[in-house]
Amino acid sequence: MTGPLAPLPPGSIIGILGGGQLGRMSALAAARLGYQCHVFAPEADSPGMQVASARTVAPYEDARALAAFAAAVDVVTFEFENVPTAVLDTLAPLVTCRPGITALRIGQDRLAEKRFFESAGISVGPWRAVHSLAELEAGITELGLPAVLKTTREGYDGRGQAVLRQAADAAPAFARLTPHPLILEAFVPFAKEISAIAVRGANGAVVTFDAVENRHAHHILDLSIAPAQVADSVAMAARSQVAALATALDLVGVLALELFLLPDGRLLANEMAPRPHNSGHWTMDACRVGQFEMHVRAVVGLPLPAPEREHDAVMRNLVGPEAYAGWARLAAQPGVVLHLYGKVRGEVGLRPGRKLGHATWLLPAGSLATQPDPGLLTAL
Numbered sequence: 313m314t315g316p317l318a319p320l321p322p323g324s325i326i327g328i329l330g331g332g333q334l335g336r337m338s339a340l341a342a343a344r345l346g347y348q349c350h351v352f353a354p355e356a357d358s359p360g361m362q363v364a365s366a367r368t369v370a371p372y373e374d375a376r377a378l379a380a381f382a383a384a385v386d387v388v389t390f391e392f393e394n395v396p397t398a399v400l401d402t403l404a405p406l407v408t409c410r411p412g413i414t415a416l417r418i419g420q421d422r423l424a425e426k427r428f429f430e431s432a433g434i435s436v437g438p439w440r441a442v443h444s445l446a447e448l449e450a451g452i453t454e455l456g457l458p459a460v461l462k463t464t465r466e467g468y469d470g471r472g473q474a475v476l477r478q479a480a481d482a483a484p485a486f487a488r489l490t491p492h493p494l495i496l497e498a499f500v501p502f503a504k505e506i507s508a509i510a511v512r513g514a515n516g517a518v519v520t521f522d523a524v525e526n527r528h529a530h531h532i533l534d535l536s537i538a539p540a541q542v543a544d545s546v547a548m549a550a551r552s553q554v555a556a557l558a559t560a561l562d563l564v565g566v567l568a569l570e571l572f573l574l575p576d577g578r579l580l581a582n583e584m585a586p587r588p589h590n591s592g593h594w595t596m597d598a599c600r601v602g603q604f605e606m607h608v609r610a611v612v613g614l615p616l617p618a619p620e621r622e623h624d625a626v627m628r629n630l631v632g633p634e635a636y637a638g639w640a641r642l643a644a645q646p647g648v649v650l651h652l653y654g655k656v657r658g659e660v661g662l663r664p665g666r667k668l669g670h671a672t673w674l675l676p677a678g679s680l681a682t683q684p685d686p687g688l689l690t691a692l
């Protein structure tokens with residue numbers, strides 16, 4: 313259901329499924345436009361709950377709570393794509409769901425995603441579906457080593473994947489990674505990882521943000537560099553691919569596409585996320601309208617302004633207690649905008665590996681092009 317074309321008036325209630333930082337930042341953007349957010353999540357003191365105007369604390373399996381939530385809101389959006397199928401089946405007949413059920417279903421299954429990329433004419437690296445050890449061994453023979461074996465569902469931030477370097481790595485990785493089926497991907501010898509974000513409105517209009525370069529530490533996004541220091545043709549190709557994908561998915565909201573840039577300038581799609589994305593956090597401060605406001609605008613049916621970038625930007629994730637410890641220094645740093653997610657209360661707050669906030673360093677537009685390596689900038 314894509315829902316009505318007339319915008320929901322301010323004062324309407326946006327239901328957000330999921331209590332994490334993406335919902336929190338969406339709710340903050342919604343509040344600025346006069347909308348209220350009702351967050352549904354199993355955890356009471358979650359980042360999203362802290363800034364919501366209404367809350368439902370219940371497991372996602374609670375169909376009665378979901379039905380009551382649907383009745384209490386004007387539209388529903390999702391801050392994570394791994395929404396259980398039963399939740400979608402319960403909500404979809406009751407309330408407009410954006411980005412849309414198709415995008416969520418495809419986005420939560422790497423095999424469906426790869427097939428969809430191919431059907432939309434977007435290049436991907438060689439891959440094989442793996443239902444058995446025999447299929448894995450055959451896949452290794454065909455794709456060669458090294459290769460990357462991944463779960464098809466619920467893998468994120470490098471969880472649920474293994475790099476296979478020799479034949480003997482296959483059986484233990486197949487046993488460890490669950491649930492099956494898995495996907496085997498040829499190892500892509502990329503020069504850079506980049507991503508691009510599109511926003512598609514309820515009327516089908518699509519806008520895209522500048523492509524960015526992403527660097528990871530311990531499999532978690534560490535830095536996004538905006539704009540990506542790549543050829544204009546590469547940046548434009550990334551933007552047009554994510555825009556085409558948003559239209560092919562008939563999605564309403566934000567869509568992120570992660571791509572590998574090969575040394576010869578070709579792009580191969582890695583994965584997509586039908587929601588605001590960590591590699592788009594820089595847009596909150598470097599663009600007049602950032603990804604969270606764009607997402608809210610799409611969800612309520614408001615027009616989407618051109619997402620012009622006013623600054624160059626380097627965004628660093630604050631992952632785990634050590635990075636978080638620098639918050640006061642970052643808060644005092646001229647040109648740096650600090651965002652903290654309210655996770656530090658309670659016992660699990662400062663667990664290693666958790667994304668606790670991010671900081672964006674704003675630079676004059678065009679200045680990154682003169683840096684030998686923007687990733688080495690020290691203000692963050």
Ligand code: AMP
Pocket residue numbers: 437460467468469470471497498499500501502505528531570582583
């Ligand atoms: P993913 O969960 O698919 O985003 O993978 C996490 C990270 O693992 C990516 O950002 C890459 O750095 C790396 N990676 C994933 N798949 C491949 C691949 N097929 N070849 C090389 N590196 C990969």
